[in-house]
Amino acid sequence: MxxxxxxxxxxxxxxxxxxxxxxxxxxxxxxxxxxxxLHLAQKENGYLSEPVMRHVAEVLDLTPxxxxxxxxxxxxxxxKPVGKYLIQVCHNLSCSLMGADSLIxxxxxxxxxxxxxxxxxxxxxxxxxxxxxxxxxxxxxxVNDDYHENLTKEKxxxxxxxxxSN
Amino acid sequence: MDRAGEREFKSIxxxxxxxxxxxxEGTLVxxxxxMLGIEIPYFCYHPKMDPVGACRMCLVETGGRAKLITACxxxxxxxxxxxxxxxxxxxxxxxxxxxxxxxxxxDCPVCDKGGECPLQDNTYKYGxxxxxxxxxxxGFKKPVELGPYILLDRERCIMCMRCTxxxxxxxxxxxxxxxxxxxxxxxxxxxxxxxxxxxxxNTIEICPVGALTSKHFRFSGRPWExxxxxxxxxxxxxxxxxxxxxxxxxxxRVLSRENPDVDDGWLCxxxxxxxxxxxxxxxxxxxxxxxxxxxxxAGWDEAISYAAQRLDEITLKHGNESIGGIGSPTLTNEEAYxxxxxxxxxxxxxxxxxxxxGNGAIIEKLFEGSSKNDLRRFAxxxxxxxxxxxxxxxxxxxxxxxxxxxxxxxVRKRGARLIILHHGKTDLTRYSSPWLKYKEGxxxxxxxxxxRIILKGAKEEEIEEEIKGEAEAASFSARLVYEAGMALSGxxxxxxxxxxxxxxxxxxxxxxxxxxxxxxxxxxxxxxxISLGLLMGHANSQGVLDMGLDPDYLPGYVRIDLxxxxxxxxxxxxxxxxxxxxxxxxxxxxxxxxxxxxxxxxMGSDQPSVQSSNNxxxxxxxxIEFLLVSDITLSDKARMADVVFPSCTxxxxxxxxxxxxxxxxSFQKAIRPxxxxxxxxxxxxxxxxxxxxxxxxxxxxxxxxxxxTLVPSYKGxxxxxxxxxxxxxx
Numbered sequence: 037m038x039x040x041x042x043x044x045x046x047x048x049x050x051x052x053x054x055x056x057x058x059x060x061x062x063x064x065x066x067x068x069x070x071x072x073x074l075h076l077a078q079k080e081n082g083y084l085s086e087p088v089m090r091h092v093a094e095v096l097d098l099t100p101x102x103x104x105x106x107x108x109x110x111x112x113x114x115x116k117p118v119g120k121y122l123i124q125v126c127h128n129l130s131c132s133l134m135g136a137d138s139l140i141x142x143x144x145x146x147x148x149x150x151x152x153x154x155x156x157x158x159x160x161x162x163x164x165x166x167x168x169x170x171x172x173x174x175x176x177x178x179v180n181d182d183y184h185e186n187l188t189k190e191k192x193x194x195x196x197x198x199x200x201s202n
Numbered sequence: 203m204d205r206a207g208e209r210e211f212k213s214i215x216x217x218x219x220x221x222x223x224x225x226x227e228g229t230l231v232x233x234x235x236x237m238l239g240i241e242i243p244y245f246c247y248h249p250k251m252d253p254v255g256a257c258r259m260c261l262v263e264t265g266g267r268a269k270l271i272t273a274c275x276x277x278x279x280x281x282x283x284x285x286x287x288x289x290x291x292x293x294x295x296x297x298x299x300x301x302x303x304x305x306x307x308x309d310c311p312v313c314d315k316g317g318e319c320p321l322q323d324n325t326y327k328y329g330x331x332x333x334x335x336x337x338x339x340x341g342f343k344k345p346v347e348l349g350p351y352i353l354l355d356r357e358r359c360i361m362c363m364r365c366t367x368x369x370x371x372x373x374x375x376x377x378x379x380x381x382x383x384x385x386x387x388x389x390x391x392x393x394x395x396x397x398x399x400x401x402x403x404n405t406i407e408i409c410p411v412g413a414l415t416s417k418h419f420r421f422s423g424r425p426w427e428x429x430x431x432x433x434x435x436x437x438x439x440x441x442x443x444x445x446x447x448x449x450x451x452x453x454x455r456v457l458s459r460e461n462p463d464v465d466d467g468w469l470c471x472x473x474x475x476x477x478x479x480x481x482x483x484x485x486x487x488x489x490x491x492x493x494x495x496x497x498x499x500a501g502w503d504e505a506i507s508y509a510a511q512r513l514d515e516i517t518l519k520h521g522n523e524s525i526g527g528i529g530s531p532t533l534t535n536e537e538a539y540x541x542x543x544x545x546x547x548x549x550x551x552x553x554x555x556x557x558x559x560g561n562g563a564i565i566e567k568l569f570e571g572s573s574k575n576d577l578r579r580f581a582x583x584x585x586x587x588x589x590x591x592x593x594x595x596x597x598x599x600x601x602x603x604x605x606x607x608x609x610x611x612x613v614r615k616r617g618a619r620l621i622i623l624h625h626g627k628t629d630l631t632r633y634s635s636p637w638l639k640y641k642e643g644x645x646x647x648x649x650x651x652x653x654r655i656i657l658k659g660a661k662e663e664e665i666e667e668e669i670k671g672e673a674e675a676a677s678f679s680a681r682l683v684y685e686a687g688m689a690l691s692g693x694x695x696x697x698x699x700x701x702x703x704x705x706x707x708x709x710x711x712x713x714x715x716x717x718x719x720x721x722x723x724x725x726x727x728x729x730x731x732i733s734l735g736l737l738m739g740h741a742n743s744q745g746v747l748d749m750g751l752d753p754d755y756l757p758g759y760v761r762i763d764l765x766x767x768x769x770x771x772x773x774x775x776x777x778x779x780x781x782x783x784x785x786x787x788x789x790x791x792x793x794x795x796x797x798x799x800x801x802x803x804x805m806g807s808d809q810p811s812v813q814s815s816n817n818x819x820x821x822x823x824x825x826i827e828f829l830l831v832s833d834i835t836l837s838d839k840a841r842m843a844d845v846v847f848p849s850c851t852x853x854x855x856x857x858x859x860x861x862x863x864x865x866x867x868s869f870q871k872a873i874r875p876x877x878x879x880x881x882x883x884x885x886x887x888x889x890x891x892x893x894x895x896x897x898x899x900x901x902x903x904x905x906x907x908x909x910x911t912l913v914p915s916y917k918g919x920x921x922x923x924x925x926x927x928x929x930x931x932x
Binding site: 086089098099100101102104105108109110 | 375376377378379380381382383390391392393394395
């Protein structure tokens with residue numbers, strides 16, 4: 037991890053602190069609140085930096101590695117900053133059969149970045165994910181919270197165009 | 203949580219590979235098979251850890267189920283039929299191995315584990331000879347440093363998670379974990395942190411592949427060149443059982459050797475990696491005599507006769523009382539016994555003590571003075587049965603680490619309650635309910651309050667009143683101390699452990715409190731017991747005290763100034779013992795007590811255990827005409843000496859230690875003595891004979907035979923009886 041992120045401090049907002057109190061009330065054991073707290077932290081910080089994970093560990097009486105394990109396990113947690121639009125392309129079986137690979141290559145070429153990278157203007161990040169549970173409309177990708185289905189190169193072009201102009 | 207012995211276990215009958223067996227309910231299939239002598243291959247299963255089913259190696263077939271099951275996660279069921287070697291079970295095992303090896307580099311020829319590797323062994327026994335995975339294997343940067351002792355090779359790892367489970371479940375130090383998911387999983391630490399748990403080395407030993415290797419040991423040899431010989435760890439007073447890994451009389455590694463009553467199969471890093479002094483190039487290889495201001499090598503005969511001559515001269519000139527002896531608490535029982543006998547009989551002085559010294563003698567006298575059945579004397583195994591454990595002024599995690607694991611097991615796996623009375627935070631205070639924190643030096647206040655609550659029935663409000671005036675000394679509330687008092691008086695099985703350096707008054711007060719609780723319980727609660735112990739500091743602190751390496755006591759805590767008991771020794775030793783009270787180690791060290799001490803014999807090394815503690819030897823040469831030292835290296839005290847005898851480490855000699863739980867354990871010579879070094883008991887025999895006293899002991903066994911006739915608690919102990927597990931003193 038970079039030195040600057042090591043030095044940075046993170047603290048939850050007052051509003052989040054109230055929410056944490058509520059979340060922790062749902063569980064008999066503190067550590068059960070880990071995933072909801074990571075979501076909350078990601079919402080506040082944009083991604084899970086090391087100081088964020090250390091802070092969450094402190095709140096829940098865990099060691100930093102116990103938080104890190106969970107944060108790295110799930111693709112929905114970001115350990116690096118992501119762009120304004122996070123593009124998650126499914127490359128599981130159905131989507132692969134329907135051309136996910138060439139779609140991913142097309143996206144990479146179009147945006148000029150590799151998987152896991154963010155465009156220099158901080159607009160787009162591409163990630164590959166496993167099944168998005170929409171095999172009937174493969175190939176599929178998720179941009180932030182929205183699904184985009186039955187994708188073709190033309191549809192991707194139009195989508196990127198629209199997002200850029202937003 | 204279940205408590206052993208309180209629940210009747212239902213018996214379950216099942217058939218494994220055509221053999222019928224009945225086992226207690228809850229037994230795992232893999233364990234039931236083991237009882238029948240049937241081997242099921244595994245990697246992630248470990249008898250001391252919760253099952254996870256991570257490696258899938260233990261697949262077996264069970265009648266009535268279409269899919270193979272993992273024997274390490276499945277508990278026995280009535281009427282179950284298991285097949286471990288059917289065609290489908292064997293195929294399952296073979297396929298799992300093929301999967302486990304998809305990315306494993308098979309670099310056995312350069313791997314430390316090769317030759318003692320479960321993955322290698324199971325592959326030969328159960329695996330396919332060839333793999334269908336012809337794609338390239340993963341490559342990782344290696345090795346990765348996990349901590350001060352451990353290197354990780356991610357390519358070899360099969361993700362059994364034994365290491366992460368150990369560090370969390372057993373050690374209570376979750377510092378390593380599984381990063382990422384699926385086939386991208388790897389073991390690691392958080393950036394900027396390290397796996398520095400004092401128990402980290404155990405993960406090297408339980409790793410079933412060559413993924414975790416020891417920085418000290420890696421690439422130093424192949425298992426078929428080694429011999430593993432049993433020994434006892436001397437790095438603290440716990441007395442963990444170990445195996446020395448030896449090649450050509452060199453110690454290369456220390457492994458655990460499970461003794462359920464002592465170490466439970468674990469070691470701490472201090473013990474596991476604290477062996478480098480043994481084959482150190484700094485070891486003394488021949489006696490040294492001071493000539494023209496410098497220490498020069500000499501032969502044994504010359505050194506012994508010169509030392510004997512000087513001791514005789516000084517005795518003639520200044521009297522017996524001008525000679526003193528100080529032994530190290532790393533001396534064996536036999537050496538300690540012989541040393542005090544040498545000083546008392548051959549030299550004729552009670553100036554004999556050990557250093558560094560704790561407060562253990564007090565508890566011995568207290569137990570001797572109380573009627574037999576009141577309190578139990580502490581043994582480690584009591585922790586496995588206790589409902590309540592009360593630690594008073596001791597940091598077990600730092601001082602007796604492997605005992606800390608037994609404590610954590612009692613608290614975390616069995617739900618025993620822990621109460622800690624300590625001025626500072628320790629690794630165990632997080633499990634304590636409550637932790638009574640006091641200001642250093644003010645530990646009497648909480649004990650007095652507990653006494654009032656338990657023995658005088660004081661109410662919480664009264665304690666509240668009392669604490670008000672003492673706000674300075676107590677960082678605990680009346681409620682907490684009241685809670686602790688109630689727990690102590692209500693507990694059925696209690697272990698109370700005291701630190702080694704507590705003030706006399708506190709040890710007396712704790713003894714009174716414990717006796718008081720037992721006395722209070724009366725007859726209706728005869729299943730109640732309290733086990734009380736004082737945890738000694740060094741490898742044989744308990745033993746040297748038992749052996750009378752003390753100015754006030756003969757072996758077995760016989761007071762030197764009481765004519766009756768002393769007579770027993772005078773008859774046995776055929777000598778009239780000196781009656782004058784001897785000087786303590788501190789008095790002797792401090793400038794020879796204004797000239798009273800003219801010759802000082804300092805026996806035994808401070809390595810390994812004494813050196814690691816905070817003791818600093820303050821030896822002043824002024825007034826001491828002759829300083830005789832036996833040591834393994836040219837230590838500070840050896841440098842000051844007139845004659846230095848090179849002595850052996852405990853890897854090179856036979857003997858016994860008595861651990862902090864008062865268990866006597868024997869060990870045998872594992873490698874030949876370095877250079878011309880001798881055991882201290884041999885040195886003492888030679889010196890005594892030179893001084894005209896026939897110390898004709900041919901072996902430590904002869905000395906132990908004498909001890910067992912003179913020291914009541916060691917009665918009947920001999921080497922054959924000690925075996926490889928030792929004997930618990932009564």
